[in-house]
Amino acid sequence: MRRPFAYYLHKLLLYLAVLAMVAWTLAPVSWLFISSISTHAELLSTPIHWVPEKPTWENFAAMFDPAQDTGRRFLAALRNSIFIAGSVTAFSLVVGTLAAYALARLPFRGRNSLIMGLLAVRMLPVIALVIPFFVLIIRLEYVLPIFYDRWWTLAILYNAFILGFVVWIMRGYFLTIPVELEEAARIDGCTRLMALRLVVLPLAAPGLVATGILAFLLAWDEFLLALIFSKTTNALTLPLYITQLGSQYITAYEQIAAAGVVAALPPVLLALLFQRWIISGLTAGGVKG
Amino acid sequence: MARVYLEHVRKDFGSTQVVKDFTLEIKNEEFVVLVGPSGCGKTTTLRLIAGLEELTAGRIYIGDRLVNNVAPKDRDIAMVFQNYALYPHMNVFENMAFGLKLRGLPQREIEARVKSAAERLGIAHLLRRRPRELSGGQRQRVALGRAIVRQPQVFLMDEPLSNLDARLRMDMRAELARLHRELKATIVYVTHDQVEAMTMGDRIVVMKDGVIQQVATPREVYERPANVFVAGFIGSPPMNFLSAEVQEGRILSFAGGRAQLVLAEEQAALLAGRKRVILGVRPEDVRAEPDFVAAHADTTLKAIVEVVEPLGAETLVHFRLDGTGLVARLGATTTFRAGERVRLALVRERLHFFDAETEKALR
Ligand SMILES: Nc1ncnc2c1ncn2[C@@H]1O[C@H](COP(=O)(O)OP(=O)(O)OP(=O)(O)O)[C@@H](O)[C@H]1O
Ligand SMILES: [Mg+2]
Numbered sequence: 001m002r003r004p005f006a007y008y009l010h011k012l013l014l015y016l017a018v019l020a021m022v023a024w025t026l027a028p029v030s031w032l033f034i035s036s037i038s039t040h041a042e043l044l045s046t047p048i049h050w051v052p053e054k055p056t057w058e059n060f061a062a063m064f065d066p067a068q069d070t071g072r073r074f075l076a077a078l079r080n081s082i083f084i085a086g087s088v089t090a091f092s093l094v095v096g097t098l099a100a101y102a103l104a105r106l107p108f109r110g111r112n113s114l115i116m117g118l119l120a121v122r123m124l125p126v127i128a129l130v131i132p133f134f135v136l137i138i139r140l141e142y143v144l145p146i147f148y149d150r151w152w153t154l155a156i157l158y159n160a161f162i163l164g165f166v167v168w169i170m171r172g173y174f175l176t177i178p179v180e181l182e183e184a185a186r187i188d189g190c191t192r193l194m195a196l197r198l199v200v201l202p203l204a205a206p207g208l209v210a211t212g213i214l215a216f217l218l219a220w221d222e223f224l225l226a227l228i229f230s231k232t233t234n235a236l237t238l239p240l241y242i243t244q245l246g247s248q249y250i251t252a253y254e255q256i257a258a259a260g261v262v263a264a265l266p267p268v269l270l271a272l273l274f275q276r277w278i279i280s281g282l283t284a285g286g287v288k289g
Numbered sequence: 290m291a292r293v294y295l296e297h298v299r300k301d302f303g304s305t306q307v308v309k310d311f312t313l314e315i316k317n318e319e320f321v322v323l324v325g326p327s328g329c330g331k332t333t334t335l336r337l338i339a340g341l342e343e344l345t346a347g348r349i350y351i352g353d354r355l356v357n358n359v360a361p362k363d364r365d366i367a368m369v370f371q372n373y374a375l376y377p378h379m380n381v382f383e384n385m386a387f388g389l390k391l392r393g394l395p396q397r398e399i400e401a402r403v404k405s406a407a408e409r410l411g412i413a414h415l416l417r418r419r420p421r422e423l424s425g426g427q428r429q430r431v432a433l434g435r436a437i438v439r440q441p442q443v444f445l446m447d448e449p450l451s452n453l454d455a456r457l458r459m460d461m462r463a464e465l466a467r468l469h470r471e472l473k474a475t476i477v478y479v480t481h482d483q484v485e486a487m488t489m490g491d492r493i494v495v496m497k498d499g500v501i502q503q504v505a506t507p508r509e510v511y512e513r514p515a516n517v518f519v520a521g522f523i524g525s526p527p528m529n530f531l532s533a534e535v536q537e538g539r540i541l542s543f544a545g546g547r548a549q550l551v552l553a554e555e556q557a558a559l560l561a562g563r564k565r566v567i568l569g570v571r572p573e574d575v576r577a578e579p580d581f582v583a584a585h586a587d588t589t590l591k592a593i594v595e596v597v598e599p600l601g602a603e604t605l606v607h608f609r610l611d612g613t614g615l616v617a618r619l620g621a622t623t624t625f626r627a628g629e630r631v632r633l634a635l636v637r638e639r640l641h642f643f644d645a646e647t648e649k650a651l652r
Contacts, residue, residue, distance in 0.1 A: 180374035183341050186361045187368050188439070189391030198387075202378045285421025285428070288372035288452070 029264075035257035036060070043254050059258035070245070074259065076233035077241035080151040082266070084237060085219040088158045092215050093208065096166030101196055103167065104174035105182075115171070118164050126161060126224055133157055134228060149231040157229065158219045165218070166211055173207035174200065178287045209277040217267050238263045291352035291365075291442040291475055292317045293338060298347035300333055300499075307333050308499045311347070320469050320476045322490030324522070330499040331479040332371060335445045338477060339368050351443060362391075364443075367436035371447040371479075373428045375420040375435075381407070382416040385435045402438045409464065410434050425452040430461070437468065444476045450485065458482075462489060483525050487511070495519045517648035520569050520641060526605060528641065529575075529615050533568040535560045543568060544611035551587035553637055559651055560642060566651065569641030572605070575617035576634050577625070585634040594629040608633065 035043055036059055038052040065071035102108075103115055137157075141148045177200055185195040201208070226237045242259045246252035293315040300308040308330045315321045323331045336342045338349060340361040349356050356364050367388070376384050382403055389399045407413040410430040420428055429452045436444055449465075450458045466489055469476055480486055486493050487507045495502040495510065495518075503515035514520035520528045533543035539557040542549045552560070560566055576582065582589055592608035592615060604623040608615045608631075617633065625631060642651040 178372070178374065180370050180372060181376060183339075183361070184368070184370060184374040184376070184435075185387070186341070187339055187364075187366060188388035188435075189362045191360070191362065194391075199376055199378075283377045285419060285423065286373070286375050286377035287370075288425065288428075 032257050032260050032264075035254055036261045037258075038254050040250075040252065040254050059254050060262070062255070063258060063262065070255070073233055073236060073241055073244075077236045077238045078262070080154075080233075080236055081220060081238040081263075084151050084155045084158065085216050085266075087152075087155045088162055088219040089212055089216045091155075092159055092163045092166045093212050096163050096211075097170050097201075097204075097208065099163075100167045100170035101174055101200070104171045105179070118167060122161075122164050122168060129160070130224065130228055133160075133225070137229065148229065149234045151230075151235045151237075153229055154222075154226055154235055154237065155219075157225050158222060162215050162218050166215055169211045169214075170204070170207060173204050173211075177203050177283055181283075181286055203283050206278050209274045213267070213271055213274060216270060220263075220267055292319075292350075293443055293475060293477065294348075294350040295334075295338070296348040296350070298334075298337060298349060299345045300330075300337055300342060301345045306499060308337065311499070311501060313494060313501065313504060315475060315477060318473050318475055320466075320478065320489060320491045321494060322486045322492070323477065323479045323494045323496060324481070324486045325496035325502075326522070327481075329496045331496060332447055333499075334496075335368065335447055335477060335479060338443070339366055339445055340364050365441050366443045366445055367439040367441040368445040369432050369436050369447060369449040371451070373420075373432040375428055375431055377420050380417050380419050381412065381423070381431050381434075384420070384431055385438050388435065388439050402440075403434075406434045406437045409437070409468070410461075426454065426457055429453060433461075433465075437472075440472065440474075442475065444474050444478075446476065446478045448479055448481065451481065458485075465489065483523065486523070493523070495522060497522075513650065513652065514569075514641065515650055517567060517569070517643050520643070520650075524571060526572050526616050526618070529570045529572065530643075531568040531570070531610075531613055531615070532645070533566055535563050535566060541566075541568065544613050547611045548590050550590070550635065550637070556637075556640070556642070563645075565645040567643040567645055567648065569643060570615070570635055571639065571641075572616045572618040574636040574639045575608075575615060575619075576636060577606075577617065577619055577623070577631060582632050582634040585637070588635040588637050590633050590635070592631055592633050594625045594627055594631060597623070597625055597627060599623075 034050070034052065037055045037057065038049070039054065039056055039058075042049055042052055042054065062068055062070050063074040066075060103111060103118075137147050137153060147153045181199050181203070182190075182192075182195045185199045186192065190198060221239060222237070223239045223243075226235070226240045230236055230240060238259070242256055242263065245255045245259065295311055295313045295315075298308060298311040299306065311334065313321075323334060325331055333342060337344060338351075340356065340359060344357060351364055351366070376387065379387065385403045385406065386399045389402065394402075403416070404413065407416060410433060412427060412430050412434060415423060415427060415431070420431070423431065429449060433446075433449055436446070450461050453461060462485060468474075469489075478485075478489065490507055492504060493507050493510045494504050497518050503510055503519045505513070505515075510519060510523050514523065514528075517530060521530065531543045533541050534546070536542055536549075539552045539554070540549055541552055541560070576585075590610060592610050594606060595609050595614070596607040598605040598607075599621070601621065603621055604619050604625075606617045606619050606623060606625055608617060615633075619625075643649060644651060
């Protein structure tokens with residue numbers, strides 16, 4: 001069959017658009033990587049070296065060398081970031097999913113106001129919460145000095161906005177799962193919690209995974225609260241570490257780039273690991289229509 | 290097995306009453322069919338028995354146990370949902386075995402039960418498939434199978450055959466009837482289908498707007514409907530209703546006084562003292578054979594043929610009777626043609642009378 005010219009033109013434009021998008025996305029990442037394996041001198045040389053003549057791993061080596069100050073700070077930041085993002089993800093997923101289920105399914109008084117309240121809080125920019133949070137933490141610090149400049153304080157504060165986000169998304173996901181499936185399970189011998197575990201959660205797995213990754217990313221990338229609430233390596237996080245690289249006199253672009261590459265890896269690995277769970281159409285065929 | 294007793298049950302959703310003062314005793318091993326127009330509360334009633342909805346008022350007993358506060362899983366019931374509700378992430382075998390596993394049956398027993406139910410329902414070759422890989426009819430049979438394997442005290446079935454084609458539906462009707470005999474189960478069955486209601490039920494419960502209209506055997510519901518609604522709802526095509534005037538000397542006149550018939554003694558006695566009644570005539574009680582008409586001058590009417598619908602085994606004929614219509618179920622050999630003027634006779638002993646105000650049957 002002969003295809004009209006317009007068909008090929010359409011295809012061509014489509015591929016060009018895709019190519020442009022790929023380039024648009026990958027270019028900064030590539031430049032990040034190139035910078036990370038360059039020396040300071042080469043990176044700042046003119047004309048620009050698109051590919052470094054003397055590629056080096058020393059920027060990375062420095063970060064993982066506990067004998068150096070950069071290394072100590074980086075390792076502390078990496079540990080804190082993993083602890084924070086990990087605990088925030090775990091906590092917000094468990095608690096958020098249960099709350100979302102209740103808000104999606106259980107009839108109780110004040111449910112709708114709670115849902116609207118949740119949405120309203122989500123609308124609030126984090127910066128609006130910085131001062132109240134700060135006052136709160138400093139007051140608590142007087143009572144019990146385990147809050148200021150601690151990674152768990154950041155984890156708790158992050159939950160304040162990430163938990164609401166998880167509840168909101170998971171509630172929407174639960175609403176797409178036909179209620180009859182749970183009812184059938186409850187007749188078949190499940191309690192509500194068992195029905196949640198054996199029927200609802202398996203069907204909500206894609207939503208859980210996607211939400212989990214997003215929650216992890218939100219905590220991993222957070223900057224503002226980390227800036228306010230950390231002073232030493234106790235509560236230093238990766239985004240903060242990166243901004244503090246170099247010295248008063250030089251901006252260590254190559255180190256920043258190397259740290260950026262390493263900081264980008266955990267979320268990427270996480271996404272690759274779990275992406276096979278993110279499939280749609282899991283509930284197909286369960287109910288009529 | 291067990292009886293199910295609903296006592297003054299009521300269910301409101303917000304300010305709308307969906308089930309009103311519903312009292313019904315379903316006997317042990319009885320097959321009870323709930324019928325009624327869409328939205329009359331059939332599904333809600335089943336869900337109340339299942340424990341999926343909380344009662345607004347009243348009591349429900351299963352066996353001798355008051356189950357108002359018993360969780361669905363502890364009521365020993367199985368339900369076939371109107372929309373199947375199969376677990377999409379499990380294959381057919383797992384769907385059917387789910388309830389048995391939860392109840393801790395040994396694997397051997399589970400397999401035996403699932404296999405035998407699957408064979409019965411003709412889905413044994415589908416056990417490894419996921420619900421999304423099945424046709425609507427197959428899904429419906431899986432849903433039935435999941436209930437059957439449980440061997441519960443009470444089955445609740447919400448239009449379980451609605452998605453099958455005519456042939457399969459006939460087979461499954463017979464299969465369900467056999468199952469009911471063999472399992473000696475108490476079954477509460479919701480359907481829209483007249484044939485299912487008439488053939489399967491020990492008793493039929495006719496509902497309208499959440500209120501029971503009549504509870505009786507299929508035969509009695511058909512022969513002695515409690516009111517105009519039941520009479521019109523059960524039977525296809527529905528009963529003809531004619532607004533009639535009671536006159537002196539056993540005469541009943543209708544169609545603006547231009548048609549008259551002479552009542553039997555008891556009928557006249559029944560209607561004595563009334564002016565207006567509603568006369569009910571089943572389509573099969575309108576006869577047109579010349580011999581019959583000649584022999585029943587008391588109930589002979591003149592009518593005009595409007596529409597003739599040959600259905601194969603029989604013919605439905607719509608007549609015009611001075612301002613009102615009348616549908617008759619006649620033999621397949623009827624030769625009437627539209628526009629023809631004919632003489633009909635009603636089978637007098639099978640006429641129904643209803644109060645013109647309350648629409649209740651007079652008997
Ligand atoms: N959860 C609910 N909230 C509010 N109203 C409801 C709810 N469930 C059912 N209803 C209403 O109750 C009435 C009865 O519904 P039900 O599903 O019992 O009808 P049904 O007889 O099963 O109808 P159908 O033959 O169409 O299945 C309907 O008017 C319906 O809109
Ligand atoms: Mg229904």
